[in-house]
Amino acid sequence: MGEQMQIGEVAERTQLSLRTIRYYEEVGLVVPSARSQGGFRLYTEPDIARLDLIKRMKPLGFQLEEMREVLAILDPQPADQPIDDPAARLARYSANAEQACEDLRAKLRIAEEFAALLRTHVVA
Secondary structure (H helix, E strand, O other), X not given: OOOOEEHHHHHHHHOOOHHHHHHHXXXXXXXXXXEOOOOOEEEOHHHHHHHHHHHHHHHHOOOHHHHHHHHHHHOXXXXXXXXXXXXXXXXXXXXXXXXXXXXXXXXXXXXXXXHHHHHHHOOO
């Protein structure tokens, strides 16, 4: 099964809060690979990879159901339901992600212009 990590180490590695990881478990996006005898969540590298996928989708505006579907296509778990036409759905999500990235780049350009404007007004 590989090395098992408790949630604190996973939070540190993924830069996600404990609360966020627990929430993703609660809504079914990620499930710890095991539990310790004391009931602590135990995660493996594939669990961390799944959390990293979720983390990458979040700033692009993916909703929970969309995240579930992308995960079911890219990183299926045994309980995942089969997806109809996964290639077409993945192509749609890819296009949506590209558009979200372009939107973020446009917002960043505006923010950088504003920051530059403010710098010109700062008295040294």
